[in-house]
Amino acid sequence: MNNHKLAEDLLTSHGLRRTQIRLEILQLFMQQDHALSVNDLEKMVKSSHDRVTLYRALNSFEENGILHQTPDKSGNMRYALCAEGCSGHHHKDEHAHFICDECNQTYCLQEVKIPDVKLSDDYQLNSVSYTMNGICKDCQ
Ligand SMILES: [Zn+2]
Ligand SMILES: [Zn+2]
Ligand SMILES: [Zn+2]
Structure with a gap:
């Protein structure tokens, strides 16, 4: 199956219109194995668009369980594809992220699960992030 068909299926199965x-x-x-920022996308997208359109598309993907946010070096947000099993308002992306010190790209480590940490009842947990820094395979 080509990417165009995969993208169509992803939109359909998450109840989004195919634009x-x-x-x-x-x-x-x-096509990428690393996360993308709004700035990256702005340079890459060929269809006519402005920043607002991009933000809107990214928000709807996040709200519908297609993309999740990932950190980058400067604390800005990037986005990456979710693994199967995410749905609207219920993300299951409890995996580590790897940030390369050379190229600054963020990679999803889907196979590295965030350790289950016990918190005392004094703290109510909203989200957990687990980020590692180092040199990615392309930069080694
Ligand atoms: Zn997700
Ligand atoms: Zn790198
Ligand atoms: Zn991720």
Whole structure:
């Protein structure tokens, strides 16, 4: 199955309308093995768009369990594709992220699960992030 078909299926299965910009953005994510920022996307997207359109598309992907946010070095947000099993308002992306010190890209380590930490009842947990820094395979 090609990426265009995969992107169409992803939108359909998450109840989103297939618009050209959404299809293009999803295919860009499928072609990359690292997370993308709004700035990255702004340079890569060829369909006519402005920043607001991009933000809107990214928000709807996040709200519908297609993309999740990932950290970058400067604390800005990037986005990466979710693994299967995420749905609207219920993300299951409890994996570590790896940030490369050379190229500054953020990679999802889907296979590295965040350790289960016991917290005392004094703290109510909202989210956990687990980030590692080092040199990625392309930069070694
Ligand atoms: Zn997710
Ligand atoms: Zn790198
Ligand atoms: Zn991730």
